[in-house]
Amino acid sequence: MQRxxxxxxxxxxxxxxxxxxxxxSILILxxxxxxxxxxxxxxxxxxxxxxxxxxxLNALVESGLLERRQYSEHPxxxxxxxxxxxxxxxxxxxxxxxxxxxxxxxxxxxxxxVDSETGTPADPIMVDRTTGRPLTELAFKSAPxxxxxxxxRRRHAARSPS
Amino acid sequence: MQRxxxxxxxxxxxxxxxxxxxxxSILILxxxxxxxxxxxxxxxxxxxxxxxxxxxLNALVESGLLERRQYSEHPxxxxxxxxxxxxxxxxxxxxxxxxxxxxxxxxxxxxxxVDSETGTPADPIMVDRTTGRPLTELAFKSAPxxxxxxxxRRRHAARSPS
DNA sequence: CAGTATCCTGTCCGATACTG
DNA sequence: CAGTATCGGACAGGATACTG
Numbered sequence: 001m002q003r004x005x006x007x008x009x010x011x012x013x014x015x016x017x018x019x020x021x022x023x024x025s026i027l028i029l030x031x032x033x034x035x036x037x038x039x040x041x042x043x044x045x046x047x048x049x050x051x052x053x054x055x056x057l058n059a060l061v062e063s064g065l066l067e068r069r070q071y072s073e074h075p076x077x078x079x080x081x082x083x084x085x086x087x088x089x090x091x092x093x094x095x096x097x098x099x100x101x102x103x104x105x106x107x108x109x110x111x112x113x114v115d116s117e118t119g120t121p122a123d124p125i126m127v128d129r130t131t132g133r134p135l136t137e138l139a140f141k142s143a144p145x146x147x148x149x150x151x152x153r154r155r156h157a158a159r160s161p162s
Numbered sequence: 163m164q165r166x167x168x169x170x171x172x173x174x175x176x177x178x179x180x181x182x183x184x185x186x187s188i189l190i191l192x193x194x195x196x197x198x199x200x201x202x203x204x205x206x207x208x209x210x211x212x213x214x215x216x217x218x219l220n221a222l223v224e225s226g227l228l229e230r231r232q233y234s235e236h237p238x239x240x241x242x243x244x245x246x247x248x249x250x251x252x253x254x255x256x257x258x259x260x261x262x263x264x265x266x267x268x269x270x271x272x273x274x275x276v277d278s279e280t281g282t283p284a285d286p287i288m289v290d291r292t293t294g295r296p297l298t299e300l301a302f303k304s305a306p307x308x309x310x311x312x313x314x315r316r317r318h319a320a321r322s323p324s
Numbered sequence: 325c326a327g328t329a330t331c332c333t334g335t336c337c338g339a340t341a342c343t344g
Numbered sequence: 345c346a347g348t349a350t351c352g353g354a355c356a357g358g359a360t361a362c363t364g
Contacts, residue, residue, distance in 0.1 A: 010272040012262025013192050013255060019266075022336075023183035030175050034304070034318070039346050045317070049338045050347065064265075075344060077346065085265050087299055091288045092257040093175060094297060097304065099254060100174025103226075103247050104181075108309030110172040111318075115290075116303045122290040124297055126253045128277075129285040132294070135256060137249055141278045142196070142259065147270030155207070156196070156273075184356075201326050211358050212327065237364055239326065 010152050019063040020089070024048060024056045029065065029086065030093055037079040065089065094124045172314045181225040182251070186210060186218045191227065191248065192255055199241040227251065256286045 009015055020026050024046070031045050043053055057080055060066040065086035068078040094113065101109040113122045126135040133139070144153045171177055182188050186208070193207050205215055219242055222228040227248035230240045256275065263271040275284045288297040295301070306315045 011192070012267055012271065012273055013258045014189060014262075015266040016258045016262035017185045017188060021185035023179040024337085026179060027176060030173070033299075043346095049340095051339095051349080052337055054347065055336090075346085088261055088264060090299060091297070092254060092261060094288050095254040095257045096175045096178045099250055100176075100178035101307075102250060104177040105174055105309065109174065109307035110310040110314050111174055111304050112307040113297070113302050114305045116301055119305070121307075122295075122297065122302055123292060124288045125291045126256055126286045127289050127294075129287045131284075132289075133284075135253070135275070135284065135286055137195075137252060139278055140275050140284055142273050143276045143281070145263075145271035145274040145283075147267065148272040152272050186357085205326095211360095213329080213359095214357055216327065217356085237326080 010149055016092075019060075019065065020092075022056065022059075024052060025060060026093070026096075028053075028056055028060065029082075029089055032066065032080065032082050032086065033090060033093065037081055039078075039080075042080075060086070091126075095126070098124050172311055178254075181222075181227065182254075184218065184221075186214060187222060188255070188258075190215075190218055190222065191244075191251055194228065194242065194244050194248065195252060195255065199243055201240075201242075204242075222248070253288075257288070260286050 009018070020029070027046055028042060031042055036042055036045060039050075039053065039057070042048070042057075043050060046053070048056075057066065061068055061080070063085075064083055066080045067083045067086075069081055071077055071079050097111065097113065101112070113124060114120060115122060127133060128135060128140075142156070144156050148156075171180070182191070189208055190204060193204055198204055198207060201212075201215065201219075204210070204219075205212060208215070210218075219228065223230055223242070225247075226245055228242045229245050229248075231243055233239055233241050259273065259275065263274070275286060276282060277284060289295060290297060290302075304318070306318050310318075
């Protein structure tokens with residue numbers, strides 16, 4: 001994610017990608033949601049080179065998605081736990097999961113989402129929180145928000161497909 | 163996304179990342195949903211180097227997210243339109259948008275989701291399609307699906323935080 | 325206008341070796 | 345066990361020049 005002009009990235013999607021743009025980061029978060037917390041757990045699960053894991057973990061900590069928690073003093077040992085910001089990332093993973101299952105699992109789903117108590121499979125879709133109306137391509141679009149600058153505003157004005 | 167063992171990636175999230183793991187890809191899709199279709203529209207909007215744009219567009223076409231559509235014969239000119247697979251990616255963008263707005267927009271949201279007819283802002287959340295129940299961290303977890311192999315099964319068995 | 329062709333730099337990433 | 349240090353390769357990504 002080496003970009004020249006991070007400053008002008010008003011778009012929230014671009015800003016999100018600044019934090020999780022590298023795909024290792026997302027896989028680490030996925031595993032963190034599975035309950036993994038320790039360095040070697042991640043390493044074994046991901047088969048990632050240790051130096052890369054260090055780098056990605058540090059980046060996630062700096063971005064505030066993971067929190068280092070010392071569980072041993074001598075020697076000093078840390079584990080990595082999700083912060084609130086990290087936990088809020090889960091819908092993105094759910095969306096990726098659903099999309100992957102639909103389009104890239106010809107042999108059937110290998111991982112599904114289930115109700116943790118009943119075990120019933122769930123089928124995640126996005127709705128508007130207040131109305132409960134499903135978000136569909138046609139019914140909803142993105143638009144400049146209250147804090148949009150002139151550039152962002154123009155972007156949207158130029159070509160909104162209705 | 164140069165990985166040694168793509169073959170053993172049963173995880174649907176990892177498979178998704180194979181297609182959209184590079185952050186330019188996601189930004190291109192974002193713009194495609196804004197209605198952009200042509201090379202120079204993307205280039206101006208993203209300020210991306212033309213060779214990179216070519217590469218990413220080709221990758222998205224190969225992955226079946228975009229479709230090349232010739233709109234001129236002499237000279238041959240293509241535009242890039244979303245396929246169904248590409249359009250199905252939208253929930254991921256919505257999730258990223260919501261997450262970015264919540265966590266990385268101290269000055270307020272610059273881009274929001276609105277009802278395309280009324281203009282009312284929407285607040286996207288994920289629910290189970292059949293029950294309508296909101297997906298929360300505690301109520302739902304991922305689990306091996308019908309097509310899970312032994313490895314995937316063990317992964318989940320090892321440590322499900324209930 | 326819609327790209328292709330080169331060249332270059334940074335860094336992502338893997339492999340390996342080492343340390344308390 | 346939980347990392348750090350170092351090396352090297354591949355490629356993402358940028359800049360620029362060129363073409364029908």
